[in-house]
Structure formats: C-alpha cells, structure tokens
Amino acid sequence: MNASAQRDPAEQPPLRLVVLGDSTAFTDATGPCLPGHPGVYPSVVARELTRVLDREVAPQVVARPGQTVRDTARALTKDQHVMFEVVAQADAVIVGVGSFDHAPVGVPPSVEAVVPYLRPEARRRQARRLLRATYPPLVRLQGGRHPRTPPSEFARLYRLLLEQIRGLTQGRTAGVALGPTSHAADYYGHRHPGITAATSRQLAIAAEHGFAGVPAWPLVRTDLAHLNPDAIHWPPSVHERVGLALAAQLVPQLLGDAPRIGMPGTPSCRSTRAVDGD
Numbered sequence: 044m045n046a047s048a049q050r051d052p053a054e055q056p057p058l059r060l061v062v063l064g065d066s067t068a069f070t071d072a073t074g075p076c077l078p079g080h081p082g083v084y085p086s087v088v089a090r091e092l093t094r095v096l097d098r099e100v101a102p103q104v105v106a107r108p109g110q111t112v113r114d115t116a117r118a119l120t121k122d123q124h125v126m127f128e129v130v131a132q133a134d135a136v137i138v139g140v141g142s143f144d145h146a147p148v149g150v151p152p153s154v155e156a157v158v159p160y161l162r163p164e165a166r167r168r169q170a171r172r173l174l175r176a177t178y179p180p181l182v183r184l185q186g187g188r189h190p191r192t193p194p195s196e197f198a199r200l201y202r203l204l205l206e207q208i209r210g211l212t213q214g215r216t217a218g219v220a221l222g223p224t225s226h227a228a229d230y231y232g233h234r235h236p237g238i239t240a241a242t243s244r245q246l247a248i249a250a251e252h253g254f255a256g257v258p259a260w261p262l263v264r265t266d267l268a269h270l271n272p273d274a275i276h277w278p279p280s281v282h283e284r285v286g287l288a289l290a291a292q293l294v295p296q297l298l299g300d301a302p303r304i305g306m307p308g309t310p311s312c313r314s315t316r317a318v319d320g321d
Contacts (some may be wrong), residue, residue, distance in 0.1 A: 059100040064139035065110035072278035083277040087286025115140045116204040131211040135293050137220040144192035145241040146226040149181035179232040185235025205252040206307040214306035217296035220249035222258040228274030253304035255292035
C-alpha cells in the first residue's frame with residue numbers, strides 16, 4: 044500500500060472520480076435521475092470507494108442520452124473544460140461508453156442527424172414519426188447485425204479516447220472500462236446478436252491501453268424483467284452490481300496494488316489531430 048493511502052483521511056482531499064458515460068450513468072428503471080442520485084452506478088462506485096478507502100469521493104459525470112464514442116472522443120480533444128478541468132484532474136476514470144455505438148442500426152445515423160434541422164415543424168414531426176415506425180422492422184430485416192458505429196471506426200475512436208485520457212492524466216489515474224449493455228428492445232426489433240463479440244473486442248482494446256474491464260451485460264441480463272420499458276436502462280439492483288464491480292477494479296489501483304493506466308504510447312497531440320477526420 045502506498046503512503047498516500049495510509050494518511051489520515053482528514054488530511055486528504057476528496058478523491059476525484061470521473062465517469063465518461065451515456066444515459067445508463069444517470070437513468071434508473073423509472074427514468075433520468077438528478078446528479079448525485081444514490082441509486083445509479085457512479086454514486087454506487089463513489090460510496091464503495093469511500094467505504095473501502097475511508098476517504099471522501101467527489102464523482103463527476105460527463106454523459107448525455109445517446110452518447111457515443113465519437114461524442115466522447117470529440118469532448119476529450121476539443122472541449123477545454125472537459126479536457127483540463129475534469130479529466131486531467133481525475134484520480135480515477137470510468138469509461139462507460141460504447142452501448143449506443145453497438146446498438147443495432149435501422150435507419151442510417153446520417154439520416155437521423157438531419158431530422159432536427161427539417162422545416163417547417165410539421166414536416167420535422169412527420170419525419171420523426173416515420174423514423175420511429177420504420178426503425179424496428181428495418182432492424183429485424185437486417186437481423187440486427189449492423190451496429191450504429193462500424194467496428195473498425197469504433198475501435199479507432201475508442202483507442203483515441205483511451206490514449207487521450209492517458210495523456211491528459213499523465214498516466215497517474217486509476218482506470219476501468221465498462222462494457223456495453225444490450226439493446227434487445229422493441230425499438231431495436233429485439234435483435235442484438237453481436238453484443239458478446241462487441242464486448243470482447245471493446246474490453247480487449249481497453250486492456251491493451253492499461254484499463255481494467257468490466258462486462259456490463261452479464262450483470263444486467265439476470266434482471267431483464269425489471270428493466271425500463273425501453274428494455275435498455277437498469278433498475279437499482281443492476282446499478283448496484285455494476286457499481287460494485289467497477290469499484291472492485293479501481294480499489295487495487297488506488298491502493299497501489301495494481302498498475303494504473305500509464306502513459307500513452309504516442310503523444311496526445313497526435314491523437315487530438317486524428318479526430319479531425321471524424
């Protein structure tokens with residue numbers, strides 16, 4: 044155990060926990076929750092770290108609905124606040140993105156991206172109704188085989204994201220990657236055959252870049268009857284299991300009993316330029 048972990052807790056500043064996630068980081072079985080809600084997994088992680096380390100933990104969640112690896116990589120290469128005031132100051136980082144990237148695609152994302160800009164309002168609403176109606180049958184027609192973000196592009200952006208975290212934190216932070224959850228819901232035509240392979244690929248990339256890994260779906264599928272009506276978001280029991288599993292990977296790193304994420308293999312400025320082609 045390192046010396047900092049043995050100091051009087053009163054002498055230590057709060058441990059800064061950063062969660063880079065999507066809606067699963069702030070939504071339970073009843074819907075979106077306010078920041079700091081005790082039932083979602085970032086709060087569970089913070090509570091468990093506080094208990095084990097006997098140290099105050101200050102969690103900060105950077106997430107929004109439908110957050111993809113592209114969105115997160117862009118934030119960590121272009122948003123000065125997220126880069127230097129949030130991630131660069133972190134003592135522990137949870138990377139909880141990928142679920143939306145691996146969701147089965149029906150209507151191409153490029154088509155969905157245009158809809159908010161349609162005018163007049165009646166045409167925009169009509170387009171949204173059409174998308175909602177056609178998405179499930181299109182997913183079923185394709186057997187759910189095609190993810191929203193192609194695997195090669197996901198791998199490129201996920202590597203960029205992890206390397207950027209390592210560069211911003213100078214390799215000193217503890218880090219863990221959360222694997223994707225399934226989207227076997229009505230809207231996705233109850234088709235998600237690629238979830239196991241996607242999880243394996245994602246967590247293998249995380250391990251290559253110094254991050255511990257936690258597969259989410261095995262912790263979720265035991266509670267399918269209690270998921271949100273959208274069949275994607277989790278009840279408190281799942282958040283508890285996910286949070287405890289993540290904390291269990293962070294504790295050894297924070298105590299000095301396991302290696303932290305380390306420095307990137309290439310300068311972070313090169314990773315920053317790479318996202319310009321996204």
